[in-house]
Structure formats: structure tokens, C-alpha cells
Amino acid sequence: MRIYWYILVMALTTYLIRVLPLTIFRRPIRSRFLKSFLHYVPYCCLAAMTFPAILSSTQSVLSGALALVVAVVLAYRGKSLIVVALSSSAAVLIVEQILRFF
Amino acid sequence: MNGKEYRIGVERGLPVGVGYFSVSFGFGAMAVAQGIKALEATLISVTNLTSAGQFAGLTLIVAGATLWEMVLTQLVINSRYALMSLALSQRMGEKIGVLPRLLIAFFNTDEIFALAMDRREPLTVPFLLGLGTLPIIGWSLGTLCGALAGSILPQAIRAALGVMLYGMFIAIVVPPAKTDRRILGAVVIALVCSCLFAWLPGLKTVSPGISIVVCTVAAAGILAWRCPVEEEEEG
Numbered sequence: 001m002r003i004y005w006y007i008l009v010m011a012l013t014t015y016l017i018r019v020l021p022l023t024i025f026r027r028p029i030r031s032r033f034l035k036s037f038l039h040y041v042p043y044c045c046l047a048a049m050t051f052p053a054i055l056s057s058t059q060s061v062l063s064g065a066l067a068l069v070v071a072v073v074l075a076y077r078g079k080s081l082i083v084v085a086l087s088s089s090a091a092v093l094i095v096e097q098i099l100r101f102f
Numbered sequence: 103m104n105g106k107e108y109r110i111g112v113e114r115g116l117p118v119g120v121g122y123f124s125v126s127f128g129f130g131a132m133a134v135a136q137g138i139k140a141l142e143a144t145l146i147s148v149t150n151l152t153s154a155g156q157f158a159g160l161t162l163i164v165a166g167a168t169l170w171e172m173v174l175t176q177l178v179i180n181s182r183y184a185l186m187s188l189a190l191s192q193r194m195g196e197k198i199g200v201l202p203r204l205l206i207a208f209f210n211t212d213e214i215f216a217l218a219m220d221r222r223e224p225l226t227v228p229f230l231l232g233l234g235t236l237p238i239i240g241w242s243l244g245t246l247c248g249a250l251a252g253s254i255l256p257q258a259i260r261a262a263l264g265v266m267l268y269g270m271f272i273a274i275v276v277p278p279a280k281t282d283r284r285i286l287g288a289v290v291i292a293l294v295c296s297c298l299f300a301w302l303p304g305l306k307t308v309s310p311g312i313s314i315v316v317c318t319v320a321a322a323g324i325l326a327w328r329c330p331v332e333e334e335e336e337g
Contacts, residue, residue: 013180015208017181025188033327035331042274044318045212045292045314048293054265071269078277087269
């Protein structure tokens, strides 16, 4: 029974974090600083979450690093989201199969 | 309900749904290994829809932590959603009412947020709900399958699938950073900051949730201060 309390508390806390800014701050923000800040937030957040976490997300640092390089090169060349994602995933699979022999 | 907008949303959400399936597959397998029932693990995913928060929550449940500890941990790890919701709220404009916002807020994950902000056209309710459709299905179904299948899939395949999410982040960040030096600057500061948190002895103990928040606030704050965006190009 106790686990349902945990799940309820987890879900409620997470939902409140998401819902309050979306319902309360609805009028346009006038401050140029705040507008600029929010403009940069997604890129900073995604960058901070990806690196260096990607290096330790696979079985070896080498495959994580290769996934990073493959994704950056393909994204730089303007490949689509799914091509970039699948290619970096394939890179990990291939490298880890090769690493087994060492 | 605009069917075309909803369909566009569903299509864009497909890769995220696939990525979520693989990541939550790992979550389901891990939960069952720690004594959580398959349906309970699935319930966590259906009601929370967040990766880092759930992984941390699972640890607390298994450790028998207090409910207050659970609140605090989720607040810290998921605080970045407050920033994302605030940014999304600005992009949605004033026309979208409270009721759809109550629903859309639930789907505001890192990836769905990124896809929403990536859209050039004005955001609509059907589009946003479409974006969330496959990810919530993938996340819940992946957890259930992972919990039921346990650890049948080799770790190599799970790790390879998990990298897809990072690949998607990179695909979202690199193109604008390539053409806009200010975004590149913001990204570089955020990267340096997150490396410090990952590798400096004193900062290593800081939870990943806090480190992401600090890096985001620092990098976005510095750029907003030094290179504020012009009125017509914000968002």
C-alpha cells in the first residue's frame, strides 16, 4: 500500500512543477532580460544534460564518445532528428560488438 | 480539434516515443529487479513521465525513504521543468486557455519541450497533444514490457537504444548553434559548467538535477545579460 503513496507524492510534485508556470505566468513577459534568458534556456539545458552524461551512458567511454561524434557531425550536416538519433545508436552497438574482442 | 495539427504533432513525436520505449524498458527491468511489481512500475511511468525523477524515485522507494524526502528530491531533479514550462508558456501565447494548459503541462518533458520550441509555426493545442501522444504510450508500454521481460535483452542493445535520446538532443542543439554564435556561446558555457559538476572532486557529489539547473541558469543568464535577443526574434 505504501508504494502508492510514494507514487502519488512523486507524480503530484512533478506535475505541480510543470503546471504552475504554465497556468500562472500567462501574460507576455516584458523584461528583455527574462525574454532573452528563456530564449537560451532550452539549448543550455539540453547541452548540460547531454554532456558529459553521454560518455557514461554506454558500456564504455569509447562507444559513448563515438555516439557523440557521430551525432554532432550528422547534425552539423543538417541530417534529420531520427537519422542523427539512429546513427549514434548504431555506432554504439557496432563499437561495443568490436570491443568484445579486446 | 484540428486533425492536421494533431497529426503533425504525432509524427514529430514518433522518434521520441521510440526513444522513450527503450529508456523506460530499462526502467521497468530495473524496478522489477528491485522488488517492484510490473503494474506498479508501469503506474509510476504513466503518472510521472520523467526519466531522471523516476530513476531517483525508485531508489528512494526501495530505500524506504520518507515522503518528504521524495518531495524534495523530485523538486530538485525536476525543477528544470519549471523553466521549460515558463518558456513554453511564453511561446503558447495568451489565446490558449487554462484547461488545455492543465493537460499540456503533464506532457512537458525535456524532449517534448524541445520539439515544441523547435516549431516555427504558432503552437496549437492539438499539435502539443499530438506531440505527447506517442511518447506517453512509448514510455508506459516500454516500462511494462521491460518489467515483464526482465533482463532478457542484452545490455548492449539497451545501452545503444538509450543513446538515441542524447542523439536527439544533439540534433536539436547543433543546427541553431552552427548559425547563431550567441546560442553557440550559451551551449559552450553550459557544457563547461556541466563538465565541472561531473569531474571536479567537490562538485561531483551534487545531484544531476541540481547541476542541470545551475548550468542552465548560469549559461542562459550570462548570455541574456551579455547578448540579449532583439524584440522580434525572441523565442
